[in-house]
Amino acid sequence: MRNEWIKIASLDELNTYFQETPSLVLDIEQDGSTFSVLLIKADGEFHALENRCSHDNAGMETAKLLDGRFLQCPRHGAKFDIHSGNAVSMPAKAPIKKYPLKEEDALLFIQLN
Ligand code: FES
Numbered sequence: 260m261r262n263e264w265i266k267i268a269s270l271d272e273l274n275t276y277f278q279e280t281p282s283l284v285l286d287i288e289q290d291g292s293t294f295s296v297l298l299i300k301a302d303g304e305f306h307a308l309e310n311r312c313s314h315d316n317a318g319m320e321t322a323k324l325l326d327g328r329f330l331q332c333p334r335h336g337a338k339f340d341i342h343s344g345n346a347v348s349m350p351a352k353a354p355i356k357k358y359p360l361k362e363e364d365a366l367l368f369i370q371l372n
Contacts, residue, residue: 264361264368265289267298273305273367284310284320287371294371296358299341301327306341307369309356313337313346319355 265287267273276283277300285296295310297319308330310319317334325331329338329347337351344357359370 262370262372263289264370267360267367267369270362270365270367273298273300281324282320282322284318287369289371296369296371297322297330299324299330301341305360305362305367307358307360308339308341308344309358311355312351313339313353313355314351 267285281299283298285298287294287296297308297310299306299308301324312319312332312334314332314335314337317332319330319332321333323331325338328341330341331338332351335350337346338348339345339351339355340347344354346352346354361368
């Protein structure tokens with residue numbers, strides 16, 4: 260369903276998890292499709308991005324987070340701004356999708372469409 264907010268988890272659970280690691284891959288089902296989402300926490304803020312590099316479809320689960328803002332693809336090194344999904348260095352030119360998130364009642368929600 261378009262514009263549906265999907266619950267990810269409680270903020271307590273996520274904050275505990277993110278004490279150990281900077282990112283988490285989520286496979287979320289919606290309308291018969293599976294979306295692979297990379298959830299990142301940087302500077303106390305959550306960001307959700309498509310878990311697929313726009314250059315050559317590499318998974319981003321082992322991407323490095325540089326300067327708390329730029330995600331570096333593990334395959335060829337393109338960098339993406341986690342605030343926008345925009346490619347900021349070659350070889351990628353196209354952005355990766357950034358998904359809206361909202362916090363409500365101590366829960367984190369995502370919107371996939
Ligand atoms: S697949 Fe990511 S930079 Fe090439």
